[in-house]
Amino acid sequence: MKNDFDIIVIGAGPAGTIASCKLMKEGFTVKILEKMEFPRFVIGESLLPHSMDYLDELDLLKCIEDQKFQLKTGACFYHNEQRCDFLFKDQYTKGWDYTYQVKRADFDNALAKETEKKGADLEFNAEVLLVENGPAQQKVKYLNAQKEEINITSRFVVDASGYGRVLPRMFDLEVKVPTPPRGAIFSHFDDSKRTEEDGRNIFIHAFNNNTCWIWSIPFSDGSASVGIVGDASNITHYAENDGAGFKKMVADFPGLSGRYDNVEYKFEPRVILNYAVSVKQLYGEGYILCGNSTEFLDPVFSSGVTLAISSGYKAATIVSEHLKGENVNFEDYSIELKKGIDVFRSYVNGWYNGTLQTIFFSDKTNEVMKSQICSVLAGYVWDETNPFVKKHEKALSTLAKIIEM
Numbered sequence: 001m002k003n004d005f006d007i008i009v010i011g012a013g014p015a016g017t018i019a020s021c022k023l024m025k026e027g028f029t030v031k032i033l034e035k036m037e038f039p040r041f042v043i044g045e046s047l048l049p050h051s052m053d054y055l056d057e058l059d060l061l062k063c064i065e066d067q068k069f070q071l072k073t074g075a076c077f078y079h080n081e082q083r084c085d086f087l088f089k090d091q092y093t094k095g096w097d098y099t100y101q102v103k104r105a106d107f108d109n110a111l112a113k114e115t116e117k118k119g120a121d122l123e124f125n126a127e128v129l130l131v132e133n134g135p136a137q138q139k140v141k142y143l144n145a146q147k148e149e150i151n152i153t154s155r156f157v158v159d160a161s162g163y164g165r166v167l168p169r170m171f172d173l174e175v176k177v178p179t180p181p182r183g184a185i186f187s188h189f190d191d192s193k194r195t196e197e198d199g200r201n202i203f204i205h206a207f208n209n210n211t212c213w214i215w216s217i218p219f220s221d222g223s224a225s226v227g228i229v230g231d232a233s234n235i236t237h238y239a240e241n242d243g244a245g246f247k248k249m250v251a252d253f254p255g256l257s258g259r260y261d262n263v264e265y266k267f268e269p270r271v272i273l274n275y276a277v278s279v280k281q282l283y284g285e286g287y288i289l290c291g292n293s294t295e296f297l298d299p300v301f302s303s304g305v306t307l308a309i310s311s312g313y314k315a316a317t318i319v320s321e322h323l324k325g326e327n328v329n330f331e332d333y334s335i336e337l338k339k340g341i342d343v344f345r346s347y348v349n350g351w352y353n354g355t356l357q358t359i360f361f362s363d364k365t366n367e368v369m370k371s372q373i374c375s376v377l378a379g380y381v382w383d384e385t386n387p388f389v390k391k392h393e394k395a396l397s398t399l400a401k402i403i404e405m
C-alpha cells in the first residue's frame with residue numbers, strides 16, 4: 001500500500017473533491033481520507049450558479065448532469081404577503097443562469113466517484129486522528145475501516161473536513177463568531193402538491209420579526225427539503241416531542257398554502273445548533289483549510305457549497321503553485337476568500353436586521369440594482385465591477401435609506 005503522497009485531503013465533501021481534482025489536474029498525487037461511507041446525508045441542498053463555473057472548469061459537470069437533479073433558476077423570498085423573485089437570467093454578472101437543487105448524498109457521491117476516476121486514492125471509513133505538520137513533510141494518522149491506526153505522509157495537507165473541523169480543533173484555530181446562537185430543524189417531505197413554478201425556485205419566508213425563516217427546496221424526485229432557521233431557543237422548542245412544533249408549523253405555514261399539510265415526511269426532523277464558526281487563520285506550515293473548515297455564517301443565501309467549492313479550488317491553486325516552487329504568499333488566499341465571505345456577511349446581516357427586507361419588498365428598487373443584487377445571490381461575490389459586491393455593506397444600507405425616505 002502506498003503511504004506517501006503529494007497531498008492528503010481530509011474529507012470528501014465538495015471542498016475536498018474540488019481541491020483534489022484541481023491538484024490532480026496540476027499533476028499531483030492525492031490521497032483523500034473520508035470518515036464516512038458514501039452516500040451519506042449532509043444538509044446544504046440548494047446550489048448557486050457560480051459553483052457551475054468550477055464544476056465546468058474541472059470537467060465535473062457531466063457527472064452532476066447525469067444525476068438529473070432539480071433545475072434551479074432563481075430564488076424567491078417572502079415576507080408577510082409580499083413576494084420578491086430573483087431570476088438568475090436577469091443577473092448583472094455574465095455567468096451561469098441556472099444551477100441545481102440536490103440531495104447532497106447523491107451530489108457528493110457523484111463528485112467523489114468522479115474524483116476517484118480521475119486518479120485520487122479515496123478511502124472511506126478513514127477517520128483522521130492526528131496531523132503533525134512540518135516544513136517539508138506532513139504526518140497523518142488515521143483509523144481505517146478495520147479500526148487499525150495507519151500512518152501516511154505527504155508534502156501538504158488540505159483540510160476539507162467541514163463540520164468535522166479537524167485542523168481548527170487540533171491546532172486550536174477556532175474563534176467564536178459575534179452572531180446570536182442560531183439553529184435549524186429540517187426534514188424531507190413529499191412535495192407532490194407543488195406547482196411547476198414552485199419546483200424551479202428555492203422558497204424562503206421570513207417570520208417572527210425577521211428572527212426566523214422557513215425554506216423549501218424542491219428535489220427532482222417529487223420530494224423537498226423543508227426547514228426552519230431561528231434562535232437556538234426557538235429551534236429547541238420546535239424540536240420537542242419528536243419535532244411536533246416543527247411539523248405543525250410546516251403544515252400550517254400561511255405562505256405555503258397547505259403544500260406540506262398531511263404529507264409523508266422521509267425522516268424524523270433533525271436539528272443543528274450553533275453552526276456559525278470561524279478560525280484565526282486559514283493556513284499554516286504544511287496545511288491549508290477550505291470549505292466549512294474555514295468559516296460558516298448562515299444558510300439563508302445558500303452560499304455554503306459554493307464557498308466550499310470556490311475555496312477548494314482557490315486553496316488547491318495556491319498549494320499547487322507553492323509545491324511547484326513559485327514564490328507564493330498564502331495570505332493572498334486568506335484575503336481573496338475573506339472578500340467573498342465578507343460580501344455574504346453583509347447580506348446575512350442585512351437579512352436579519354431588516355435592511356434586505358426593505359430592499360427586496362420595495363417597488364422603488366430599480367432593475368439595475370436588482371440585477372446587481374441578483375449576482376450576489378448567484379454567488380458571484382468576487383466580481384468587483386458590481387457595486388453591490390465592491391461596496392457591499394454601504395451599497396445595501398444606502399439603498400435601504402433611500403427607499404425609506
Ligand SMILES: Cc1cc2nc3c(=O)[nH]c(=O)nc-3n(C[C@H](O)[C@H](O)[C@H](O)COP(=O)(O)OP(=O)(O)OC[C@H]3O[C@@H](n4cnc5c(N)ncnc54)[C@H](O)[C@@H]3O)c2cc1C
Nearest residue numbers: 011013014015035044046128162164184291292299304305
Ligand atoms: C441548516 C443549514 C442549511 C444549509 N443549507 C445550505 C444550502 O441550501 N446550500 C448550500 O450551499 N449550503 C448550505 N448549508 C451549508 C453546507 O452544509 C456546507 O457549507 C457544506 O456542506 C460545506 O461543504 P464542505 O465540503 O466544506 O464540508 P462537508 O460537506 O461537511 O464535508 C466534509 C467531509 O469531511 C468528513 N470528515 C469530517 N471529519 C473527518 C475526519 N476526522 N477524518 C476524515 N474525514 C472527516 C465528513 O465526513 C464529510 O464528509 C447549510 C448549512 C446548514 C447548517
